[in-house]
Amino acid sequence: MQLRRFRGRDMMKVMDQVSASLGPDAMILRTTETEPFAGYGSVVEVTAGSGADVERLRETLFVDAQAPSREKGQRPRILAFVGPAGGGKTTAVLKLMADAAAHGDVRIGVLTLDTFRAGALEEIVAHGRVHRTPLEVAYTEKEVDSSLRRLRSRDAILVDTPGMGRFEDDDWVEMLRSTKPDETHLVLPATLRRDVAAGILARAERLRPTHLLLTHLDELPGDVGLADLMMALGIPSRWVSSGARVDQSLAPAAGRGFRSLGLAAPSPEPMLEVV
CATH class of the missing domain: 3.40.50.300 (P-loop containing nucleotide triphosphate hydrolases)
Incomplete structure (x- = not known):
């Protein structure tokens, strides 16, 4: 499984990056947002993976x-x-x-x-x-x-x-x-x-x-x-x-x-x- 991290200032634009890279079955695993600091705005970070990969992990951990x-x-x-x-x-x-x-x-x-x-x-x-x-x-x-x-x-x-x-x-x-x-x-x-x-x-x-x-x-x-x-x-x-x-x-x-x-x-x- 390859996890990808996407960062940006705007959540919608970051989600567009996720969809473009991983396709419609992308699964969002973690979303974080940094606090504004020293004049810089907050940054959104989304960790995502392929839905098929996550399902394979479920099978690996639970089926057998x-x-x-x-x-x-x-x-x-x-x-x-x-x-x-x-x-x-x-x-x-x-x-x-x-x-x-x-x-x-x-x-x-x-x-x-x-x-x-x-x-x-x-x-x-x-x-x-x-x-x-x-x-x-x-x-x-x-x-x-x-x-x-x-x-x-x-x-x-x-x-x-x-x-x-x-x-x-x-x-x-x-x-x-x-x-x-x-x-x-x-x-x-x-x-x-x-x-x-x-x-x-x-x-x-x-x-x-x-x-x-x-x-x-x-x-x-x-x-x-x-x-x-x-x-x-x-x-x-x-x-x-x-x-x-x-x-x-x-x-x-x-x-x-x-x-x-x-x-x-x-x-x-x-x-x-x-x-």
Whole structure:
């Protein structure tokens, strides 16, 4: 999605510019007017986008990003988190462990495959104890199977993974596939350039990402580019993350994405519903 800004002294003339540039389906996202200053008159600024682009954003954020549901007696929903080292995968898992509001009245379990990064295992074990969340650690594909059996009473299982490098070591990739995740969230810093993020997404295709989870939003100067990045990558997004502190909850992606366009978003669904 390409947002355009139009400025002028007269609102009607600015709107004429919008129509001439974007056509009859243009959607006005934001209108501001500066106060007169030092003898200069006020300036009108209109931010607009194509109506078709805005509709595609709605589809990206909502069609496939609705909360999954599980009937009692079925296997737990499995949500995997993948992405480059330092992108915020483990932090996202810890935030979901800590934030009951993110997933409603759902029993969470955690399986970690990240046995490579120094301190990662100790960190997630410590938080598991604090939040009384069952935690399994798997080093082999066989251990993945036994870990999932021990977590089968949970409603949802969050799977943490090592940093996505060049896949020199494919063992953990096969271990992840053996979990048969219902969702695979690609965790990326929102500060990445679009071309860099697109390159990572292309490399992650073998992991079959189903959702995008943007992190480090607190490092952005504003949210204006957020919807652009979501649109460029083109996969559904349920959550976004600001800050590395675990007590800073994940936020609904729809809310931040649409607010970045000056639009209202519906109330978010919980992560998982047991029916």
